[in-house]
Amino acid sequence: MTDAKHPPASEFQRLIQGQHDDPFGLLGPRGSGNDRHVTAFDPGAEKMFACTTDARHRLDPVPDAPGVFHGPVPGDGHYWLRGEAKGEHWEFEDVYRFGTVLGEIDEYLLGEGSHLRLWEVLGAHVMQHEGMWGTHFAVWAPNARRVSVVGDFNWWNGLRHAMRRRGATGVWEIFIPYVADGAFYRYEIVGPDGTVQPRKADPVGFGSEHPPANASIVRDISGYGWSDEEWITTRSEAQRRDAPISIYEVHLPSWRRKDWGRPISYVEAARELVSYVKEMGFTHIELMPISEYPFDGSWGYQPIGMFAPTIRCGLPHEFRDLVNAAHLEGLGVILDWVPGHFPSDPHGLGRFDGTALYEHADPREGFHKDWNTLIYNYGRAEVSNFLTANALFWLDEFHADGLRVDAVASMLYRDYSRNAGEWVPNKDGGRENYEAIAVLQRMNTATYGEHPGIMTVAEESTAYPGVSQPVDQGGLGFGFKWNMGWMNDTLEYIKKDPVYRSYHHHQMTFGLVYAFSENFILPISHDEVVHGKGSMIGKMPGNDWEKFANLRAYYGFMWGHPGKKLLFMGQELAQRSEWNHDAQVDWDCLGDARHEGIQRLVRDLNHLYRDTPAMHVKDCFEDGFQWIVGGDQQNSVFAWVRRGGPDDPEVVVICNFTPQEHPDYRMGMPSAGRWREVINSDAEIYGGENRGNYGSVEAHEGEMHGQPAHADVTVPPLSTVWLMRDTD
Structure with a gap:
């Protein structure tokens, strides 16, 4: 019939x-x-x-x-x-x-690839529709022949809840009554050739099973009671180029382990991590990727659930508890964000609808050999929109104060880590990835436009120009850039036996040649204390006393150097072991006074950095720095002055990277008078031997080293000393 x-x-x-x-x-x-x-x-x-x-x-x-x-x-x-x-x-x-949920405007914006609140229309949303409570599901799969929601509510049967195609948008949707928060689901997709694909997690889902299980979970993320309005309205003052920014980088699952080795929860971290970071004087917490990821050993840098906080530490609202608690204590929260690649796990984005949808079909553009991962097709409007909306999602829904973008260099260049013949030039025959550059610019424009006061940070290891310059001036639009060159040079220097350091003096000074070309952060990150590189204390040469003295001197050098600061967890304690993502920070080492001394030094450096305008106001400006002694290779001594505003007391930083004390080191000073010794890394409270200047030095008129005055300073071995002009 x-x-x-x-x-x-x-x-x-x-x-x-x-x-x-x-x-x-x-x-x-x-x-x-x-x-x-x-x-x-x-x-x-x-x-x-x-x-x-x-x-x-x-x-x-x-x-x-x-x-x-x-x-x-x-x-x-x-x-x-x-x-x-x-x-x-x-x-x-x-x-x-049931009728459709998505409206005409949504349909238009989705089709155009310009729906910046993508998470409000795609994914799984608990709602009331046509008088019934249930969950609305929507997913982008334009080349699919059929898309179904399968879950524990329909016996995982793809024939039961086949979805409605929404015209040319490529989006499929369905409203299923009685499906509620906590339901498990996936998408079953029939590709254009009629083949049923591996069941897929929701690209815009808000929750996931605990890995290695990988179903998506319906999570209702509405209705959280934020109490951080004061922080949100004033945070721009804490994230400007002239603000003190000192970041504690954390891999949350291995910061502290709890019962039988489980990771700390978001709720526990809201108490323990926040209070610790505040006590230590850091201004920000940077969390390694929170987006859900299948493999623990990727540390989160191979995410699949880009819109889902990892279940390893708790539920979405509980992650909000952590962010809210940080804000109530005046701490910013930066999230690592990974738009450069994604894993090829069958339940992920790869060949999502039976075609190369999110990735390039050509492996010369779409496959990372180094990481065995897939590369987003940045030139596709919907993919660009997916990434930009995801950045906005974390700022909007979870009140993140910034995003640190991973592996930017791998996005900027088509030939990144590729041999000749293994990459596709751009339309002009060059190596720059115009499409990826456009995505980064779009992301920065959108995030700063929608959320004034936030900060974005690029992990970028090349000399690509204008990374932290505004988009309308031809830059990428980031607020800050990691100074990878400074990190590599200075770590290579400090690892050397002091007898050889004079031959590598330039490694400590070269960074000042370009220090103000970008808004730099000085990073000692997780990458420097893993994969056989050793911990920070493990890099230091010499016997145990010398190792600790070297590290104290290096941290004094780092905090005294222009640029914002970043230190990975455990390195503030000088833990001896490399970072292990399956363990926790070696808190037990704090039973040793030498480790406690390093911790105290980092805390004091943070507080002094924050409280002293000369040490942060002009971190990114050339007139805030002047060399006093930059060429004393024989003694491996460096000295410079830091300046803030006209009325801010200047600070002179002096570093000695040899084991020889210099009891009367004559050097230029910015002005005559008394200069207080505000940091001495050889102080006994830090594990040193209390050699120094008895609290102050007196500078006298008489030009030296281009300065109008001079002083005789005691510079202890393997140490850094800060002297602040006394204004009393």
Whole structure:
């Protein structure tokens, strides 16, 4: 039978074979009043009824279409379905009677690739729709022949909840009543060739199973009670170029372990991590990737759930508890963000709808050999929108104060880590990745535009110009850039035996040649204390006393150097072991006074850096720095002056990287008078031997080293001393 209410049998054959791309065109109610008919499909049913409050209407089986039923259901009111088989029965709502959720504006913006609040329309959203509570699912899969939601609410059967295609947008949607927060689900996708793909996690899902399980989980992230308004409205003052910024980098699952080795929870970290970071004087917490990821050993840098805080430490609202607690204590929270690549796990984004959708099809553009990961197709409008919206998501929904963007260099260059013939030039024949550059510029423009006061940071290891310059001036638009050159040079220097340092003096001074070309952060990150590189204390040469003295001197040098600061967890304690993501920070080392001394030094450096305008106001400005002694290779001594505003006391930083004390080191000073010794890394409280200047030095008139005054300073061995002009 074929009529307007009863399509041809061939259509139902495609439906029951899971190959139909328009189930809403076949199923659900047609007509109204006494002319209403319902077509229903349940692959497990032998009988089917449509029930109303006052009647039960039997639906007839459609010939040659097992599980499909059709019949009149007079009236315009609510009905539901009842299936029967083998003496059992079950009742359920007809999902095909519900209208669309996505509106015309959403459809237009999705099709254009300009929906910057993508997470509000795609993914799984608990809502009330047409009088019923349930969950709306929507996913982008433009080349799919059929997309279904499968989950613990439908026996993981892809025939039960096939979705509605929304025109040319490539988006599929469905509203399923009674599916609530906590439901497990995936997408079952039939590719353009009719092949059922591996079941996929939701690219815009808010929750996931605990790895290695990988189903998405419906999470209702609405309704959190933030109490950080004061911080949000004033944070711009704490994140400017002239603000003190000292960042504590944390891999949360291995910062502290709890019962039987489980990672610390977000709720526990809201108390313990926040209080520790505040006590230590840091201004910001930087969390290594929080986005859900399948492999612990990737540390989060191979994410799949870009919109889901990892379940390893708790639920989305609990992650908000951590951010909120940090803000109440005046601490900013920066999240590592990974738009450069994604893993090829079958449940992830790779060949999502049976085609190279999020990635490039050509492996010369779409595959990272170094990491065995896939590269986003940045030139595709929908992919660019996905990434930009994701950046906004973390700032909007979780009140993040900034994003540190991973592996920017790998995005900027098409030939990154590739040999000749293994990459595709840009349209002009060059190596720059114009499309990736445009994505980074779009992301920075959108995030700073939507959330004034935030900061974005680039981990970028090349000399690409204008990384931290505004987009309208031709830059990438980041607020800050990691100074990888400074980090590599100075670590190479400090690892050397002091007897050889004079031959590598330039490694400590070269960074000042370009120190003000970008807004730099000086990073001692996780990458420097893993994979056989040793911990910071492990890098230091000499016997144990010399190791600790070298590290204290280096930290004094780092905090005295222009640039914002970043230190990875555990290195503030001088823990001896490399970082191990399966363990925790070596808190037990604090039973040793030498480790406690390093911790105290880092805390004091942070507080002095924050409280002393000369040490931070002009971190990014050339007139805030002047060499006093830059060429004393023989003694491996360096000295410079830091300046803030006109009325801010200047600070002179002096470093001695040899084990020889210089008891009367004559050097230029910015002015005559008393200069207080505010930091001496050889102080006994830090584990040193208390050699120094008895609290101050007196500078006298008489030009030296280009300065109008001079002083005789005691510079202890392997130490850094800070002298502040006394204004009393």
